[in-house]
Amino acid sequence: MEELLIYLKIIRKRWLSASLVFGVVFFFLGYDRSSKTVPLYRASGTIIFETKTPSITDPFALTSQTKLSNDLVLMKSDSLTKKVMRDLEFPLELEPQSLSSRLMVVNPQNTDVIELSFVDEDPEKAAEIINAWIRNYVQLDRDQNISQTRDLANFLERQIPESQKELEKTAEKIKEFKQDNRILDITAExxxxxxxxxxxxxxxxxxxxxxxxxxxxxxxxxxxxxxxxxxxxxxxxxxxxxxxxxxxxxxxxxxxxxxxxxxxxxxxxxxxxxxxxxxxxxxxxxxxxxxxxxxxxxxxxxxxxxxxxxxxxxxxxxxxxxxxxxxxxxxxxxxxxxxxxxxxxxxxxxxxxxxxxxQEQLQRELNARSDLLQNLIKNYQNAQISLNSTQGNVRSAEFASVPKYPTTNRRVTYLIQGFLGGILAGSLVAYLLEQLDQGINNIEQIREYFTQPVLGKIPDFYRRKTDKITSDLPVKDNPSSPISENFRAVCASLNFMSTEEKPLKVITISSSVAKEGKSTIAANTAIAAAGIGKKVLLIEADLRKPGQKKIWKNIPQELGLSDLLHKENNSLLSDLLIPVMDNLDILLAGNSKSNPVALIGSPQMLYIIEEMKKQYDLIIIDAPPVSIAADAQILGRMSDGMLMVIRQGKVNTSMLAGTKESLIQAEVNIIGLLLNCFTSDSDNYYYYYNYSYYHDRKDENKNKLFS
The missing domain is CATH 1.10.287 (Helix Hairpins)
Known part of the structure; x- marks a missing residue:
C-alpha cells in the first residue's frame, strides 16, 4: 500500500509527461487499430483417435497420450502444411510457417480428441483451410499406418527363416544331449x-x-x-x-x-x-x-x-x-x-x-522358439491381411462449418489494449523520469547530506492564489498571512538556539546555487526579526549579483558594502546604512564588483562586522551561493552560524554533495536549514490550516468592527 501511494505521487508529479505518453500510446495502440480493424471468424473441426496400447502384433502402437503429443507436432509440420496449401482451391499469399503458426491445435486433457481452429477475415476461407487440414491429415495418418504395416510384414518375412533355423538347432541339441547321456525318458528311467x-x-x-x-x-x-x-x-x-x-x-x-x-x-x-x-x-x-x-x-x-x-x-x-x-x-x-x-x-x-x-532348459528353449515361429507366421498373415484393410488411427472426423458470427470484437479489445498500454507506458515514463531526476524533492534526500534541523518550510507564496500575495516581502506587505508566520517561526527558532555562551548575533544566509530564494528569505527574516523588537542589520554581501535593491524597490542609494571595503573610498559606514523600517537597516552591495573574494575576506570586512555587532541585536548577511565562489564560506566563518536555503527543483544531489564538502572544508557552523518552495501533502495541510485559521480570525475581527 505504501509503495502504491509513492507511485501515485510520482504520477501526480509527472502527470504532464505521463498524460502525453498515455495519449500517444492509446491513439496508436488502441484507437488507430480499432478504427482499421475488421471482424475475424473462427472455424473449428475435430479429429477423434482410436485408443491403442503397444503389443507384439502392433509394435508401432503408442500409448494414447504419447500418440496425441506426436500428432500435435505432426499437424503443424511443414510437409503437411504444404500439402494443405496445394489442396486449397484458392491461392494463399503466406509462407508455410506463417500459415501453420495461425493454426490452433489443442488436445483437451484426458481425451482422444484434437481440436483444430483457424481465424481469418473470410469465414468460408477459414472453414476450407480447416477441412483441407483434416482431410490431408487423415490421409497422411492412413498412409503412415499402411507403410508401418508393410514394414512390419517385410520384417516378419525376414525373421521366419531365421527362427526356423534356430528351432532346428535347438532340436538337434536335444537329440545330441539324449544320445550323449543315453536318455530316452528321464522320468521312466x-x-x-x-x-x-x-x-x-x-x-x-x-x-x-x-x-x-x-x-x-x-x-x-x-x-x-x-x-x-x-x-x-x-x-x-x-x-x-x-x-x-x-x-x-x-x-x-x-x-x-x-x-x-x-x-x-x-x-x-x-x-x-x-x-x-x-x-x-x-x-x-x-x-x-x-x-x-x-x-x-x-x-x-x-x-x-x-x-x-x-x-x-x-x-x-x-x-x-x-x-x-x-x-x-x-x-x-x-x-x-x-x-x-x-x-x-x-x-x-x-x-x-x-x-x-x-533337458528341461533345452525343451523350454525349443518350445519358446516354436511359439515364436508360430507367432511370426501368424503376425505375418495378419500383416498381409491388414495391408488391404488399414484405416489409420483416426476413428472419426468432424469437418468445420462456415462460421456465421465473428469470434471476438477486436475493436473493444484494441481499445482496452491501448488503454492498458497507455497507462503502463505513462506510468513507466513517469517512474523513469523520477529516477533520472536528481533534483531534491523531499527531506529524506536532504538528510543524506545535512543532519541539521529544519528551522522553516517556506511555501511558494507567488502561486498561492488564495493569499493574493504579489510582493517579495509578504512579512512587510501581508503581515497577517501564513507566510509571514513561517518567517516569524524561523526567528523564534533562532532565539531558542541563541544562548549566553553561544549567542547568534551574526547569521549568514546562503544556498548551493543561484535562484534558490536566499535573498528574499534573508529580507523577510530580517523584517520578521525587526517585528519582534530586535534591531536588525541586513548586509547584502553578494557583490557579484546583488538582489536586495530589486526586492526592496524605490531605494535610490547606489553606494554600499563594496564601496566601503575599498581603501581609496572614504565613505563612512553610517552614511551607507539605509533605514527601511523600524528597527531594520540595510547595507546594500554597492557598485564595485572587482575582486569580490578579496573584499569579503579583507580585515576591513571583519572590522565592519565587529563594529556593527555593537550597534545591532542581529546581523543577517545575504551571502552569494556556495558553488559560485568562496565568499559564502568566508562569511560563514566570520558569522556565528549559517542558514542554508534549499529550494525544491533548483538543486540536485550532486550539487548538494559539493556544497556539503565545501562547507566542511571551510569549517562553517551550519545551524539549520530553510526549505523553500517544498510541496507535500503535509505542507499543504499545514499551510491551508494556518491560512484558514488566520482567515477566520480576520473575518471575526471585521465582524466585531461592524457589530
Whole structure:
C-alpha cells in the first residue's frame, strides 16, 4: 500500500509527461487499430483417435497420450502444411510457417480428441483451410499406418527363416544331449532305477543274512577242528588220497628217526644226513601232489606237521567245513558285486536331476522358439491381411462449418489494449523520469547530506492564489498571512538556539546555487526579526549579483558594502546604512564588483562586522551561493552560524554533495536549514490550516468592527 501511494505521487508529479505518453500510446495502440480493424471468424473441426496400447502384433502402437503429443507436432509440420496449401482451391499469399503458426491445435486433457481452429477475415476461407487440414491429415495418418504395416510384414518375412533355423538347432541339441547321456525318458528311467536299487537292496540284505548264517556254522566247526579253511581242504585231500597220506606218514616216521639219531649219533653222522636227504625227497613229492589243491598258497610253504589226518567221520566234517568256506567266499563275491552295481545305479540317480534340468532348459528353449515361429507366421498373415484393410488411427472426423458470427470484437479489445498500454507506458515514463531526476524533492534526500534541523518550510507564496500575495516581502506587505508566520517561526527558532555562551548575533544566509530564494528569505527574516523588537542589520554581501535593491524597490542609494571595503573610498559606514523600517537597516552591495573574494575576506570586512555587532541585536548577511565562489564560506566563518536555503527543483544531489564538502572544508557552523518552495501533502495541510485559521480570525475581527 505504501509503495502504491509513492507511485501515485510520482504520477501526480509527472502527470504532464505521463498524460502525453498515455495519449500517444492509446491513439496508436488502441484507437488507430480499432478504427482499421475488421471482424475475424473462427472455424473449428475435430479429429477423434482410436485408443491403442503397444503389443507384439502392433509394435508401432503408442500409448494414447504419447500418440496425441506426436500428432500435435505432426499437424503443424511443414510437409503437411504444404500439402494443405496445394489442396486449397484458392491461392494463399503466406509462407508455410506463417500459415501453420495461425493454426490452433489443442488436445483437451484426458481425451482422444484434437481440436483444430483457424481465424481469418473470410469465414468460408477459414472453414476450407480447416477441412483441407483434416482431410490431408487423415490421409497422411492412413498412409503412415499402411507403410508401418508393410514394414512390419517385410520384417516378419525376414525373421521366419531365421527362427526356423534356430528351432532346428535347438532340436538337434536335444537329440545330441539324449544320445550323449543315453536318455530316452528321464522320468521312466528314474522310476525304474529306483525300483532296481530297491531290488538290489533286498538281494544284498538276503545275501548278508546267508553270509552271516554260513559264517556262524563255520565258526562252530572251527571250534571242533582248530584248523583254517586251507588246512581243512588239505586234510580232506590227504584223507581222500592214499599216496599223499602214505607220503605224509613216511615223512613223519623219518623225522622221528632223525630226532632219535641226533641223540645217539649227533648232527654230523652220515646216517643222519642220509635220513635228512630222504626226508627232503619225500617232501618234494608231497608238494607236487599238493599243488592241485593249494591254489592260493605256495606249496613249498606247506608243513607236514600242519596237515591234519582225520578219521572217517572227521573227514566228513572237514569236507563240510571246506564247503562252508567256499560258499562264504562265493557269497562275499556276490555281495561285493551287488554293492558295486547298486553304487553305479545310485550314481546314475544322482546325475538324473541335473540331466533333467538341462533337458528341461533345452525343451523350454525349443518350445519358446516354436511359439515364436508360430507367432511370426501368424503376425505375418495378419500383416498381409491388414495391408488391404488399414484405416489409420483416426476413428472419426468432424469437418468445420462456415462460421456465421465473428469470434471476438477486436475493436473493444484494441481499445482496452491501448488503454492498458497507455497507462503502463505513462506510468513507466513517469517512474523513469523520477529516477533520472536528481533534483531534491523531499527531506529524506536532504538528510543524506545535512543532519541539521529544519528551522522553516517556506511555501511558494507567488502561486498561492488564495493569499493574493504579489510582493517579495509578504512579512512587510501581508503581515497577517501564513507566510509571514513561517518567517516569524524561523526567528523564534533562532532565539531558542541563541544562548549566553553561544549567542547568534551574526547569521549568514546562503544556498548551493543561484535562484534558490536566499535573498528574499534573508529580507523577510530580517523584517520578521525587526517585528519582534530586535534591531536588525541586513548586509547584502553578494557583490557579484546583488538582489536586495530589486526586492526592496524605490531605494535610490547606489553606494554600499563594496564601496566601503575599498581603501581609496572614504565613505563612512553610517552614511551607507539605509533605514527601511523600524528597527531594520540595510547595507546594500554597492557598485564595485572587482575582486569580490578579496573584499569579503579583507580585515576591513571583519572590522565592519565587529563594529556593527555593537550597534545591532542581529546581523543577517545575504551571502552569494556556495558553488559560485568562496565568499559564502568566508562569511560563514566570520558569522556565528549559517542558514542554508534549499529550494525544491533548483538543486540536485550532486550539487548538494559539493556544497556539503565545501562547507566542511571551510569549517562553517551550519545551524539549520530553510526549505523553500517544498510541496507535500503535509505542507499543504499545514499551510491551508494556518491560512484558514488566520482567515477566520480576520473575518471575526471585521465582524466585531461592524457589530
Amino acid at each position: 528314474a522310476s525304474s532305477t529306483i525300483g532296481i536299487i530297491s531290488g538290489l537292496d533286498s538281494q544284498i540284505a538276503e545275501l548278508q543274512a546267508q553270509l552271516a548264517s554260513q559264517k556262524s556254522r563255520r565258526d562252530a566247526l572251527q571250534k571242533i577242528f582248530p584248523v583254517d579253511s586251507q588246512g581243512a581242504i588239505i586234510s580232506t585231500f590227504v584223507n581222500e588220497s592214499p599216496v599223499v597220506g602214505s607220503l605224509i606218514k613216511q615223512i613223519q616216521e623219518i623225522r622221528t628217526k632223525i630226532e632219535q639219531e641226533k641223540i645217539h649219533l649227533g648232527n654230523e653222522h652220515p646216517q643222519l644226513i642220509a635220513l635228512q636227504k630222504q626226508e627232503s625227497v619225500l617232501e618234494e613229492q608231497l608238494q607236487k601232489y599238493l599243488q592241485n589243491i593249494d591254489i592260493q598258497r605256495n606249496p613249498s610253504s606247506v608243513d607236514v606237521e600242519d596237515v591234519y589226518q582225520p578219521g572217517a567221520n572227521q573227514s566228513a566234517l572237514l569236507a563240510e567245513y571246506a564247503n562252508l568256506d567256499r560258499e562264504i567266499a562265493s557269497l562275499e563275491a556276490k555281495l561285493k558285486s551287488l554293492n558295486q552295481l547298486i553304487d553305479n545305479y545310485r550314481q546314475r540317480v544322482d546325475t538324473l536331476p541335473n540331466l533333467e534340468f538341462e
